[in-house]
Amino acid sequence: MPSNSPLIEPKASSSIGYTLYYGTFVHTPTLEELEICFNTLVGVTSDGEIDYIHKNYKPEEHDYMTAVHRNRNRHFDFIDYSQDPTKFFVPGFIDTHIHASQFPNVGIGLDCPLLDWLNDYTFPLENQFTDSNEKKLQFAKNVYSKVINKTLTSGTTCASYFTTIDPQTTNLFAELLLEHGQRGFVGKVCMDHNDTYHDYEESFEDCVHSMNSIINHLDKLNPSDDTLVKPIITPRFAPVCSRKMLNWLGKLSKTHSLPIQTHISENTKEIELVRDMFPDCEDYATVYDKHNLLSSSTILAHAIHLTKKERKMISKKECSISHCPTSNTFISSGEAPVKQYLYQDKINVSLGTDVSGGFDSSILAVIKHSILVSHHLAMKTGRQGDKLSIIDALYMATQGGAKAIGMPDVLGSFEVGKKFDVQLIDLSSKDSIVDTFEWQLPLEEEANQRKKSKQMQDLLGKWIFSGDDRNCVKVWCNGRLVVNKMHYQRDDRWVMVEKDF
Numbered sequence: 087m088p089s090n091s092p093l094i095e096p097k098a099s100s101s102i103g104y105t106l107y108y109g110t111f112v113h114t115p116t117l118e119e120l121e122i123c124f125n126t127l128v129g130v131t132s133d134g135e136i137d138y139i140h141k142n143y144k145p146e147e148h149d150y151m152t153a154v155h156r157n158r159n160r161h162f163d164f165i166d167y168s169q170d171p172t173k174f175f176v177p178g179f180i181d182t183h184i185h186a187s188q189f190p191n192v193g194i195g196l197d198c199p200l201l202d203w204l205n206d207y208t209f210p211l212e213n214q215f216t217d218s219n220e221k222k223l224q225f226a227k228n229v230y231s232k233v234i235n236k237t238l239t240s241g242t243t244c245a246s247y248f249t250t251i252d253p254q255t256t257n258l259f260a261e262l263l264l265e266h267g268q269r270g271f272v273g274k275v276c277m278d279h280n281d282t283y284h285d286y287e288e289s290f291e292d293c294v295h296s297m298n299s300i301i302n303h304l305d306k307l308n309p310s311d312d313t314l315v316k317p318i319i320t321p322r323f324a325p326v327c328s329r330k331m332l333n334w335l336g337k338l339s340k341t342h343s344l345p346i347q348t349h350i351s352e353n354t355k356e357i358e359l360v361r362d363m364f365p366d367c368e369d370y371a372t373v374y375d376k377h378n379l380l381s382s383s384t385i386l387a388h389a390i391h392l393t394k395k396e397r398k399m400i401s402k403k404e405c406s407i408s409h410c411p412t413s414n415t416f417i418s419s420g421e422a423p424v425k426q427y428l429y430q431d432k433i434n435v436s437l438g439t440d441v442s443g444g445f446d447s448s449i450l451a452v453i454k455h456s457i458l459v460s461h462h463l464a465m466k467t468g469r470q471g472d473k474l475s476i477i478d479a480l481y482m483a484t485q486g487g488a489k490a491i492g493m494p495d496v497l498g499s500f501e502v503g504k505k506f507d508v509q510l511i512d513l514s515s516k517d518s519i520v521d522t523f524e525w526q527l528p529l530e531e532e533a534n535q536r537k538k539s540k541q542m543q544d545l546l547g548k549w550i551f552s553g554d555d556r557n558c559v560k561v562w563c564n565g566r567l568v569v570n571k572m573h574y575q576r577d578d579r580w581v582m583v584e585k586d587f
């Protein structure tokens with residue numbers, strides 16, 4: 087266990103029995119649908135699977151032991167947050183675009199446009215992961231432990247990561263994910279044609295060798311009963327990949343049934359470059375399509391400046407877009423018309439922090455930024471319909487993310503058969519900067535359910551716009567408690583809770 091992550095629960099202390107969670111559960115099972123379930127009992131098996139949901143559970147009327155007995159479990163935990171209206175469960179966040187290797191550059195490179203930003207800040211940093219063996223492993227362990235700790239303690243239970251071109255440190259990254267208990271897709275960056283920064287590129291043959299080594303290593307790494315880390319095919323973006331490499335990666339995805347992630351149409355200069363380099367392709371999306379890289383398991387990051395034809399193709403191929411508004415603002419790339427993608431083009435859209443183009447590794451922050459950027463877009467276009475709602479953004483951060491990573495029936499919402507990848511939000515946590523007033527709280531005794539639901543929706547607004555990772559007090563991944571920042575007040579002092587209750 088890395089010593090710099092005191093908030094991460096060590097594996098040994100994870101709960102292994104049957105667990106019943108009781109309290110308020112909030113989720114967006116489908117686009118446009120927000121479900122707020124008060125007094126809900128959720129049963130989770132020792133494998134981390136939700137096998138029982140009882141909405142509106144009344145202890146005086148119902149017997150929770152039926153759930154326990156159904157599983158022939160004599161030992162179980164009962165975790166009750168129903169008495170505190172400032173606490174609620176939400177699905178763990180799914181970050182569908184993040185560069186783990188770029189974490190040290192967070193906050194650096196403001197307003198440097200993409201291609202300069204890559205050469206001046208990003209390639210030199212990523213190149214440090216290709217140093218001599220001992221040096222690079224130490225460097226990688228430090229950076230990768232920190233980024234996993236940071237995202238996990240901010241409520242990200244699963245992420246689709248980019249690492250670097252280096253295979254050894256990429257394998258180390260996958261091991262660290264498992265050690266911390268975060269679900270993850272691990273993408274070794276593939277790039278054999280870096281014309282502007284030759285120090286940081288690989289040969290086609292090296293790429294083939296590295297990808298095979300990573301696929302084999304990750305195959306052996308997962309626990310026997312579950313796949314928590316998985317490789318993802320990652321051509322960095324068209325300008326740094328030869329046609330031979332793009333072709334091979336398309337085939338590799340098919341032969342190993344592996345998902346694909348890449349960048350598309352982030353910056354106008356980048357689009358011009360692609361046009362010059364691939365004159366036989368009508369547009370950027372066609373470059374990927376020609377090399378068999380567009381399918382329902384492809385995540386396309388940014389997708390800000392797509393043409394109508396590209397949108398149609400992306401929709402038809404059922405690719406997902408990872409919207410990264412924090413990054414798009416920080417390096418001035420533009421405003422993606424996300425509402426149109428979701429509702430008119432019927433494209434699945436998820437959210438990405440895009441560290442370090444994005445300066446915040448918390449998806450909660452990206453939810454906030456996605457809404458603000460959409461308001462700016464609406465002011466520019468004069469179309470109110472361009473504005474994203476809280477429900478849209480929460481959906482993209484959870485169920486939309488689950489769809490993007492090919493796990494719509496496993497993650498993203500509370501449903502029997504899904505995995506318990508969950509965060510507990512506490513608006514009155516120690517150090518919380520959220521202010522709530524008594525009349526704003528959905529109290530147990532409130533009989534008017536509509537009023538109670540409206541109060542809960544207002545609390546979601548408070549969480550998203552004035553909260554942060556300090557309000558994410560517990561995180562479970564695959565049913566296992568992996569983060570516990572829970573404190574309680576004793577004699578006017580905040581004391582860390584050792585156990586769940």
Ligand SMILES: O=c1[nH]c(=O)c2nc[nH]c2[nH]1
Pocket residue numbers: 185200204208322323349352413440443
């Ligand atoms: O935001 C981005 N970050 C990157 O590292 C990158 N590489 C290509 N295109 C990119 N865009």
Ligand SMILES: [Zn+2]
Pocket residue numbers: 183185349387440443
């Ligand atoms: Zn990126």
